[in-house]
Amino acid sequence: MRRALFAITGLAAGTTALVVLKGAPDARQVAQDLPAGAPGGTTAATPGAAPERAAAKPRPTGRPGTTAARTPGAGRTGTGAGPRSTPAAPRTSAAAPKSTTRKVTGPVVVTEFGNVQVQITVTGTKIVNAVALELPQGGQSDLRSNRVDDTYSGTSGTVVRQQDANLDTVSQATATSNGYRQSLQAALDQVR
Structure with a gap:
């Protein structure tokens, strides 16, 4: 007890x-x-x-x-009475931030050799990839389309490096280059 x-x-x-x-x-x-x-x-x-x-x-x-x-209370402002309050801890969210990566497709642009359509992948407003969904085909158009695609498209292509549609024309592929830039610019207008 x-x-x-x-x-x-x-x-x-x-x-x-x-x-x-x-x-x-x-x-x-x-x-x-x-x-x-x-x-x-x-x-x-x-x-x-x-x-x-x-x-x-x-x-x-x-x-x-x-x-x-x-000295108790020295350097304090106010009355000095009562317990001192501490700042609240920052609030954190349990949910992961939403991904802002999205794909935006430009319109089909009709050229004298065939159709051109471009799709870009953006994170926020930054272009991270560009892909030609449609390019002119057949005969000499295959060669020209391949040069345009190799120059502009991909994660390390000119579109990603320059981040705009102000691209130099690919030699001997003027019509395809112009169609690519027009479709790209329309896609960029949707993003910005």
Whole structure:
């Protein structure tokens, strides 16, 4: 029975001490003394400080001729009453951010040798890939279309490097190059 009584009393005393210490003003605040030899050169008085705390033993601050005393509430603004509030932790979202990568397809542009259509992949407003969905085919058109596709398309093509439709014309493929740029520009207009 005595053990139980001591355990309950100890628990109550510990809880009371914890509550009292949590609600007490922060005693770690330090006020600086006036330099040695200055008029009235004792510790700085803090309004509302208990007299026995204000006369605490000074300790050196590391600067010659100065000392600091421990004074509860020193350096605080406001009334100094009540516990000090701490800033709230930043809020985080449990959901992962949505991907902003999307594919945008330009219109089919009709040229004298065949149709041209371009699709771009964008992340935000940055072009990360360009693909020719449709290019002129047959005979010499295959060669010209391959040169245009090799120059402009892909993740390392001219479209991705320049990030716009202001592309140089591929030699001997003017009509296909112009169709590619027109379809690309229309796709870019949808993005921006």
